[in-house]
Amino acid sequence: MNKIKLSKSKYCKCVQCEKILWLEKYKPECAVINKNEAIIGNGKKVGELAKGLFGDYEDIPYNEDLSVMIEKTEELMQDKPNIITEASFSYDNNFCSVDILKNDSDGVEIYEVKSATEIKPYYLDDVAFQYFVLSNLGLTVKKVCIVYLNNDTYIRGKELDINQLFNIVDVTFEALEKQDEVKNNIDMINNLMETQDKDNEPETDICVNCLDPDSPCVFWDYCTRDLPKPNVFDIFLMKKDKKFEKYYDGIISFEDLENDDDLTTPRFVEQIDFELHDREPKIEKEAINEILDSLSYPLYFIDYETCQYAIPEFEGTKAYQQIPFQYSLHIIQEEGAPLEHKEFLAEVDDENMIRHFAESMINDIPEDGSVIIYNNSFEPARNREIGEMYPDLNDEMERINENIVDFMVPFRSRKYYTKEMEGSYSIKKVLPALFPDDDELDYSKLPGVHKGDEAANAFLTLNEQTPEKQKEIREGLLRYCELDTYAMVKIWEKFKEVTNED
Template sequence: MRVLSKSRFKLGLECPNKLFYTNNKEYANTKNEDSFLEALAQGGFQVEELARMHYPNGILIEGNDWDYQLLSNQTKELLKEENVIIYEAAFLVDGLFIRTDILVKKGNNIELIEVKSKSFTPDDDYIFIGKSRKMLAGWKPYLFDVAFQKYVMQLCYPDWDIKSFIMMADKSKKASIDSLNQLFRISNKEDNRTGIIKKVNSLNETGNSVLGRKNITDIIAEIELNKHLYHSNLDFKKSINLFKELYKNNEYANWPTTFSACKKCEFKSSNKTNQDLKSGFRECFSKQHNWKEKEFNEPNTFDIYDFRKGTKLFDEGVFFKKDLTEDSIGLKEEAEKLTTSHRQWLQIEKEVNNDDTIYADIEGLKKEIDNWNYPLHFIDFETSTVALPFNKNLRPYEQTAFQFSHHIYYEDGTIEHANEYINNIAGVFPNFEFIRALQNALGNDNGTIFRYSHHENTILNAIYVQLLDSNEKDKDDLITFIENISHSKRDSTIKWQGERDMVDLWEIEKRYYYNPITKGSNSIKAVLPASLNSSKYLKEKYSKPINEIKITSKNFSKEHIWLEIENDIVKNPYEMLPPVFQDWSEDEIEKTLSEIEGIADGGAALTAYGKLQYTDMEQAEVDKITSALLKYCELDTLAMVMIFEQTLSRKVCKV
C-alpha cells in the first residue's frame, strides 16, 4: 500500500520530485550514508519517554510498523473510549497515514502533542513566527508536519476539537536530580518489547521536569488558511493532494529545479559507494534542462564556496562557472587576506581553466608563522549536547566535552602524540575532568596552540560558564586556564582574550591559502586529502611506518603506515581507519547492541558516545568503541599537523 505518510509529506515539501526517488532502490540516497542523521536522534528517545510520563497510563501502539490498516484499526478501538491517552496513535484515510507522538482524548476534545528533541525558552514569543510575522525557516518543516497530522485526524473525526502542541526541552529549567539522562536506557530487545528500559515509574521520580510545551493551535490554523505557504505556488491542501497522487502513482512531479534545493539534493550518486545507482539529480536536469553528458561534466555553480548569489544567478539561467564574471559574483579583494568573493573567484577561475596550482600568500603566511612559539600544540575536541542533563542544576542541551586529542610539533620536526582524554563511563558528566586533563596537557610550556574552526573556543566558553556555577574547589584555577588559551564569545557578559589564545588553522587556511582540489571547502575532511595529494613531501613521509618518521602514537602500532597511495593518488586516511570490531567473529558482531561499524567522522563519533551513554552493552563492546574513538580523534589532530606541514610550516615555499 503506497500511502502518504508524515515523512513522505515532509519530503514532498522539500521537493515533490523526491517522492519519485524515495524508497526506490535504483536511486542513490546519500542521506542513507550520513551518520549525522543517526547522531541527531541520540537522546531523542529519552525526551519521548519522559514526555510520555507527563501523560501517564497511556497505551502504546507498537509493532507491525508497515501494516497501516492494522495500526489504524487498533487506534479506532481505543478511541471508542470516552477518555484515553494513546502513544503512537495511527490514522489511515484516503491514502494518507500518520502516527501521533501523544494523543489525549477527553470526549471530543483532543490534544495532539508532537514531541521533539529540540529546545526552547518559554519567554521567546518569536520562536516559530518572527517579528515580521513570517514563519522561521528552521521550524517550517515541523509545523507543517503537525498541520498534516491534524488534517488527517480531522478527516477521520470531523467533530473533534483538536488543539496542537509541541513538547520539547525547556532551557530555562534545571535538573533537580543527578543522572536524569540515565533513567531511560536501551537494552537487548529480547529482554523487553521495545528495547527501552525505564528506571522510574512516575514523573515525580524525575524531579522537576525539564520539558515544556508550546501551544501552536493558532499557527496550525494559519497554515490551514494558507497564511503561511511552504511553496509560494502551492497551498496547504493542494500540496497534500498533489503529494498523495504523485506517491501513489509513482509519478515524477517535474517540479522546477532550484539552486537551494538541488544543491542539497540527496539523490545523487557518488564516485565511491553508490556509483552503480541512478542519480535523481541527473534525471531532473536531463528532463528539465536537456542536459547531456557535456553539461554534467561542465563545472557548475552548486559547489562554489558560500555562494549566496547562487539563487539569483540560477533563476537567471546561469548554471556554469564559465558563465560567471567578476561583476556577477561581486568580487572584492583585500590586501591582507582572501575575501569570500576572492576565494570564490579563485575556485571559479582555476576550475574553468583546469588550473590545479595552489594559491598561497607566502608573505602573509610568514607573518603568521613569525608569531608562533615552539613547541606547537594541536588539539581537537569531541563533544555532545544531550537533551536530558547529566547532573543536578544542569540545563538541557548543555555542552558535554567527552574527548580530546593532543599532538605536539617540536622545532626539529619531531611529532609527539602527547595526550588524550576520553570519558566512556555512562552517566558521568566529564567537563571538569576534561578541562583538568587539558590543563595538564597544555600547561607545561608557552607554545602556540592550534584548533581547527570555532568549535574548541565555543566549548571552552561553555565550560567557563559551567565552572562559574559550580562548587569545584579548583574552579578559579581552571577558569584562569580557560581565559589564558581562549577568548570570550561576542555575546559574553565577561570579556577576555588570553595570551595563548588558540590560533585557528581554519581561519589561516581561508585567509592565505587555496588548494583547487578542495573544491572550495575548508572542512578538514576536504583540506587533508587535498594537502596530501598536493605534497610530495607528505606522500614520501607518511607512506613510511610510524617508527621511521619521528612520530609517536598512542593508538597505532609502530609499524602502522598512514598513507596508501595508488596511481599517485592518496587514499583518505579517514577511510583507512579500521572497523570497530575488526577482529571479532560474525557471531560476536551480531550480538552487539551498538550496531556501529566504523568511526570516521564527527557524526559517527557523536553516535558512538551516545551509544556508550544510553546502551546497556557488555564491557568488551565498550572497550572496542572506546578504542575506535581514540583512533579517530588521534587522526583528527594528526591531520592538523599534516596540514600545517604542507601549508603553513617553514617549508611552505618548497613543498
C-alpha cells in the first residue's frame, strides 16, 4: 500500500470524519471556509508565549520541506537535556511537530499547547497521534501534557505571569490508552484513500461529529445537499443529538416532523407549523404593551461590540474576557423628540480602553431613563465586570443596569413570531422578518462589517492594516454598530404600530 502523508491535524480531521481527506483532495471547491484571522492570530500568540514556560529553548523554524525540520530536530536531540519547540518527527509517513518537547537523558515529555480554556475531546486524539509517532521511532515518552489557558483563577496584574496564565494537565494515561485506536485509524485512512478514487466517493453518512461546535465541518453543505429544505437540522435550538436521532429514523423533512407524534416541544411544533402552513404573524399585544408600558423617557437604545484577547492585554482581565471597545447609542429625550445618535469606538492601542468606554457611556447616559438593549445576558454582564474592575464607576454601572429593558423578550418567548424568523429570535432574523426588503435595515448592504464576529475580528487586526485601510475599517465598524441600535428604534416603532392596530 502506498501510504499517504498524514499530519496530526489531518489525522484529527479524519477521526471526526473518515472521508475528509477524500473531500479535500477531490472536492475542495465544495468547502465553505470562514477564515477568522483573529482566531488564527490568537493561536499563534498563545503558542509563541507558551514556548517560554520551561525557560530557554531551541526553536525549529517552519519549512515547507519537512525533512529540513526533521534533520534539525535530530541534531538538537543530541544535545540533551534541552527544550525544543516545534520538534518534528516522521514515522511511516506520519508527521508531527511537538509544540514543546522536554528532551531529557532518560526520555522525552510532550507538551501540546492549545489556545482554549478547557481540554476538548479531540485534543486527546492529537497527543495520542504524537505519542504514536515518537514511541514508534524508539523514543521513551515519559509524559504527555496538554497546556491550555486558565481563565478561571488567573486575573492579570500589571505584568503578565505566564506560569499562572497556563494550566498544564498530564494526559499520559489517556494517550497510552488510545494507541491501538491510533494505529487502526491510520490503517483505515490509508485503506480508504487507496481504494476510493475521484469517481468513487466513500459512502460515509453524516453524523453528530459534523456539527461539532469546536470544529464544524466545512463540507456540511455539500454532504447535506440532497436533503429537503428546510429539514430537521433547521429546527432552532433542538439539540444536535436529537436532530440526528430523527435523521437516522428517516424523519427529515418538515412534513415528516409534522407527522411525528414524538415531537411535542411547543416551539419546535410551532416553527414547523408556521413554515408549512404559512401562518399569519403571531402577535400577543398584551405582552408587547407590557414592554412599552415599562419604558420611561429618555429612551437610550444601546448596543456594545466586544472582542476577546486570548492573552489578557489589560490589568484586571482574564483570558478571553469580553472586552467592550465600541457602542452605539440612539436617544429619544421625550415623546415626539428627534432621534439623536452618539457613539464610541476605542483606539486599538488604548491601555485604558475599558475605562474610557465606560466613562464615555456614563457621560452619554446621564439621566435615569430606559436603557434598551437586545439580549439581557450580554450588556449587563459587561457593566458588572466594569464595576468590579473600577469600583469608583460601580454605582453608575449599577444605575444603568437597573434601567435596562430587553427587547428580545417577546421574540424569545414567542409572543411575537413570524414564519420568516425561522424559529430564531436573533436580531439578524427578527429585523428582516419585521421589515422585509428594507435596504436601510439590510446588514448585507453595510460596508465591510456585517456581523459581530466580523466586528471583533476587524478591531483586533486593525494594527495590521495601512492607515487608509484602518480609517475604512473604523468607518465600517461605526456604521455596523449604529445599525444595531437603529434596528432597536425601528422595533420600538413596530411595537407601537402593532399594538395600535384595530
